[in-house]
């Protein structure tokens with residue numbers, strides 16, 4: 468079920484008595500970390516209320532194809548593109564017939580036609596309807612076109628008959644839905660990543676900061692989410708969109724970044740500190756704008772900020788596997804190694820920021836991943852590509868540490 472973390476499942480519910488089981492299925496899919504959006508046919512609403520499914524999925528239920536309000540939120544084509552998997556449970560004989568005929572006469576069939584996502588159907592109907600040669604022909608046609616049938620099961624039916632046509636139980640359907648996804652390197656893992664700069668205010672209009680754009684940290688968050696992790700990104704002020712499937716907490720100062728990072732850290736498996744945190748902040752923040760005086764030299768008094776990555780690495784309970792970055796302009800590997808030891812990190816990413824093509828605010832980067840045992844160089848490439856390589860490498864080290 469770990470494979471469901473962060474996956475987007477569009478659950479279609481058609482009219483049948485088994486629709487009541489879709490409530491439990493929604494709960495199980497959500498509990499396994501999937502984002503579930505629900506589409507109901509009009510007949511399905513006769514068996515279970517959209518309100519129940521809205522409460523369980525946490526999202527409004529989609530009911531009609533031509534609903535201007537719903538289209539203004541997530542339109543049907545957007546919803547079709549959004550899904551990683553379409554699961555129709557229960558799938559009635561009528562739905563199977565309409566879908567196999569290629570009809571798009573309601574929202575659910577339209578979505579199935581418009582989506583590139585894999586489609587799974589959990590048939591549920593009276594045993595005679597399932598055995599009917601027309602239903603069988605429709606089901607065979609769909610499977611020959613790549614649609615997966617989950618069930619039906621055999622047994623006692625609500626109408627009193629016994630035979631094939633029962634919808635599989637929600638637990639079984641959730642397991643089978645999980646099997647539709649490949650096991651990825653961080654499936655089911657929780658990752659916290661810091662990104663961007665911090666801003667340390669001097670007065671209401673000025674602050675101390677640095678040139679971090681957040682590109683590296685955001686790329687890591689995207690790569691970790693794509694690798695199956697549930698990702699919390701703690702971000703300083705940047706101009707980047709939050710990657711899909713990533714929860715983002717926006718902060719300004721180092722102290723806020725520390726608080727947001729520590730919030731729930733005990734539940735996290737991996738922590739990656741890519742942020743460029745200001746080492747110092749002004750001792751006092753002036754209440755009003757500091758006025759220019761007659762003096763030629765102005766002195767600022769600064770106080771050390773908390774070290775976020777060292778705080779996390781020093782946790783006595785619930786310490787995650789902790790990865791730091793080292794932004795250096797000379798003796799890059801030596802300084803990175805000393806930070807690895809001093810901050811008690813598991814890994815450190817040595818980043819030579821003396822080269823403007825890599826490092827702060829550039830689109831590319833090149834780094835060396837340093838562990839107690841050795842070094843792995845990752846040559847210059849885009850930050851997005853490098854993030855994928857880094858996540859793969861970090862995950863391998865992490866998995867080795869837990870085995």
Ligand code: PMT
Nearest residue numbers: 680681682683740743744774775776791792793794827828
């Ligand atoms: O954001 P971009 O423009 O894409 O640029 C990417 C980057 C250059 C910022 C990034 O790749 C990088 O190197 N980040 C670390 C920057 C940094 O502050 O390095 P440092 O050597 O000063 O800090 C060492 C480690 O301690 C870092 O993991 C840092 O996040 C962490 N730290 C530092 C100070 C502090 N008070 N708390 C911390 O957690």
